[in-house]
Amino acid sequence: MGPLNPQIRAAPDRLQPPACNRSGDARIHDSMDDIRQADRTLVDAVLANRPGAFERLVREYQGLCWHIIQRMVRHPEDARELCQDTFLRVHQCLHQYRYESALKSWIGRIAFTIALRHLQHKRIALVEPGGDDGESLVDSIGDGFDLEAACADEETARHLHEAIEALPPLQRTLLTLYYLEETSIPEIARITGMAAGTIKSHLFRSRLRLRDALETRTGVAA
Amino acid sequence: MIPHDEAHIPTFDDAALEREWQAQESAMRRERLQLDPAGDDARSRRYRLIARSLRQPPAESLPADFAQQLARRVGAAPKATPAGTSFESRLTLVLASTLVIAAVAVVAIYGQAWLPSFAELLPKPPATRWLLALAGCIGGSWLLGFWQQRPHS
Numbered sequence: 001m002g003p004l005n006p007q008i009r010a011a012p013d014r015l016q017p018p019a020c021n022r023s024g025d026a027r028i029h030d031s032m033d034d035i036r037q038a039d040r041t042l043v044d045a046v047l048a049n050r051p052g053a054f055e056r057l058v059r060e061y062q063g064l065c066w067h068i069i070q071r072m073v074r075h076p077e078d079a080r081e082l083c084q085d086t087f088l089r090v091h092q093c094l095h096q097y098r099y100e101s102a103l104k105s106w107i108g109r110i111a112f113t114i115a116l117r118h119l120q121h122k123r124i125a126l127v128e129p130g131g132d133d134g135e136s137l138v139d140s141i142g143d144g145f146d147l148e149a150a151c152a153d154e155e156t157a158r159h160l161h162e163a164i165e166a167l168p169p170l171q172r173t174l175l176t177l178y179y180l181e182e183t184s185i186p187e188i189a190r191i192t193g194m195a196a197g198t199i200k201s202h203l204f205r206s207r208l209r210l211r212d213a214l215e216t217r218t219g220v221a222a
Numbered sequence: 223m224i225p226h227d228e229a230h231i232p233t234f235d236d237a238a239l240e241r242e243w244q245a246q247e248s249a250m251r252r253e254r255l256q257l258d259p260a261g262d263d264a265r266s267r268r269y270r271l272i273a274r275s276l277r278q279p280p281a282e283s284l285p286a287d288f289a290q291q292l293a294r295r296v297g298a299a300p301k302a303t304p305a306g307t308s309f310e311s312r313l314t315l316v317l318a319s320t321l322v323i324a325a326v327a328v329v330a331i332y333g334q335a336w337l338p339s340f341a342e343l344l345p346k347p348p349a350t351r352w353l354l355a356l357a358g359c360i361g362g363s364w365l366l367g368f369w370q371q372r373p374h375s
Contacts, residue, residue, distance in 0.1 A: 055293035066284050076282045083284060084292060091296050160275045179250065179276035186230050197232040204239070207246045210272045 039103035046094055058087050064104060065111040067180055068191070071173040072115035074165075082118055086111045101190045108183075108191035112173070119169060126170045127202075156214070163213035171206040178203055249273055 042060070045053035065086050070079040089110050097106055119126060164172065177183040177191065185203075189196045234240040249269030252262065254277075259267055285291070329337075344350055 052293075054296055055289045058289035058292050062284055062288055067280070070280050070282065079282075080284060080288075083288070087292050088296070157275065160272065164275060175276050179273060180279060182254070196230050200231055200243070204234075204243050204246065207269065207272060208242070210275075211268055214268060214271065 035102050035104075036099055040099065043094060043097060043099075043103065046091075054091060057090070061104065061107045062087075064108055064181055067176050068108060068111045068173055069115045071176045072112070072169045073118055074169070078118065082114050083111070086114050089114070102187070104183075105187055105190040108177075109193070112191050112193075115173075125168065127168045160210065160214060163210050167206055167209070171202050174199060174202050175206055245269060253277070 042053065042057055046057055062083065065083050066079065069082045069086070070076070073079050073082065086107070090107055093110075097103070101109075116126070164175070167175070174188060174192075177188050178185070183191070185196050185199050188194075188199050192199070234243060245265050246269050249262070249266045250273045252259075252266065253270040253273035259270060262270065
């Protein structure tokens, strides 16, 4: 797969190295072993051309690919075509899969790369130049917020959806992977090829921005 | 779901930013577990509302028979290859075999005349044995790599 946009390789600011967590590592290792075994069974079945195996693989990962690609390109027709391209590429290259990461990450990476190339081809910016300053947003957002009113207000929900749609493609995709697909940051790092710190920084700023949009909305409503 | 491996995630060096991050994370987990929001503070409830929106799948989706269609398309692909392909590969095999047999025959008939002069060019033993072992290793690795990379049929 080709190199990523240099914009998304930018080092995150204000981040420190992590602390060590041995028991967490062991738990993750066991979980990964189970996933790898399931991946191996499915991949072997597809490579052996067993009836229904490839369809099962597509069914298993089509949601992930759709969420990545749809969030990146936001054009339903293009997204469907790119999803097809992704799985055709998966079928073509599956014999090269070496189980170095979970199959989900490997397929997600193909989907992400295909969507990224599409955006580059269409000259659509992946992230906003400059970006928000997290610190200034934390300081500027107030606490005066009527949640009950916001929940009851369909307009607020729509406003929040619009704010999500208005985020740059990369931030939309990272939030979707994190919230909807419940993908961990290290796994997102494997899918996107970005550093965990950069992903954390993007998630942090995006959520602050959405919170700011929510505050603005309730301020307007009041 | 894979548990979050926070060991590999750096922390913010600014305490206020890290507190805000922890509030975002806590709200996401509480919303995911659908815990009672009664005990949440204003900031947490705000982030839970955002989490709720972000957890909603997009309105558009792939067609219901997407996987079936794609599997059919992939399954039909080998049939779409040109009819001459298998004839060409058989012809290539026959030509390659003929070439190998001809080479063996030439060596058998004329080899005694020119093989000794080639043997003089080769390094003296035990260097020859090491060179042959190296060539064997390289050839073996290449064949193994070739076998691993070919698509399973």
